[in-house]
Amino acid sequence: MTRLLRLLPWAASLLLFAAVPAAAQDTDQSTVTVQGEGTVTAQPDQATVRFGVETRAETAQEARSQNATAAKNTMNAVRNLDVAEEKMRMESLRLQPRYEYNDEKDRRELVGYEATRQVVVEIDSLPVLPQLVADVVAKGANRLDAINYQLSDRSQLRNDALREAAQAAREKAQLLSETLGATLGPAHKITEETLDTVRPTPRFAQMEMAKASDAGQAEPDAYAAGEIEVSARVQVVFTLGSSTSP
Numbered sequence: 001m002t003r004l005l006r007l008l009p010w011a012a013s014l015l016l017f018a019a020v021p022a023a024a025q026d027t028d029q030s031t032v033t034v035q036g037e038g039t040v041t042a043q044p045d046q047a048t049v050r051f052g053v054e055t056r057a058e059t060a061q062e063a064r065s066q067n068a069t070a071a072k073n074t075m076n077a078v079r080n081l082d083v084a085e086e087k088m089r090m091e092s093l094r095l096q097p098r099y100e101y102n103d104e105k106d107r108r109e110l111v112g113y114e115a116t117r118q119v120v121v122e123i124d125s126l127p128v129l130p131q132l133v134a135d136v137v138a139k140g141a142n143r144l145d146a147i148n149y150q151l152s153d154r155s156q157l158r159n160d161a162l163r164e165a166a167q168a169a170r171e172k173a174q175l176l177s178e179t180l181g182a183t184l185g186p187a188h189k190i191t192e193e194t195l196d197t198v199r200p201t202p203r204f205a206q207m208e209m210a211k212a213s214d215a216g217q218a219e220p221d222a223y224a225a226g227e228i229e230v231s232a233r234v235q236v237v238f239t240l241g242s243s244t245s246p
Contacts, residue, residue: 038164
């Protein structure tokens with residue numbers, strides 16, 4: 001009995017060492033790792049417009065009062081285009097002194113005050129965009145900060161880009177395996193690496209809108225939206241089957 005007890009640890013170690021090669025053999029599977037990219041485009045159907053109203057006056061109170069009136073007029077112009085109330089908002093107001101350098105006195109002097117307010121409008125109909133910009137200019141807006149184009153449903157575009165990326169990865173893996181005489185198996189691991197969206201912008205990203213007589217004219221070509229582009233990239237690990245005959 002004592003001798004048998006002494007042999008038990010030795011027998012267990014043999015079983016352990018015998019099992020290791022078998023387990024390693026089960027997990028030692030040939031694979032190929034590839035990346036696939038996919039890009040799809042679509043026409044935007046929404047836009048967010050940010051424009052500014054700047055007013056200058058000798059006193060801070062006067063500058064702010066003039067700005068409030070001009071901002072109200074621009075908001076009314078937007079309402080006249082049947083834009084929903086919840087789609088527009090006044091976002092910020094800045095009031096600051098204005099200084100100019102006096103050469104004769106060799107110093108900066110206070111010459112008045114400037115009030116700046118930013119207004120944000122979201123529209124669900126892009127054909128109304130040129131008229132909206134023209135109308136708010138006519139009512140007092142004098143700065144166009146940005147126009148951001150968007151999609152009301154981005155999920156379909158994202159899914160299509162991912163499908164293209166996955167298909168590209170499979171085609172690449174198929175090419176590699178056939179070239180090297182292997183058989184392509186099922187996907188073993190899939191990793192989504194990036195998902196990028198490129199939104200179009202008008203021909204101007206930021207501009208000052210002059211109050212000339214023609215500044216309020218709608219120019220549809222200047223607001224051509226272009227296309228929104230969504231790109232996806234995935235990394236896929238495929239298993240490889242037995243090699244074909246050389």
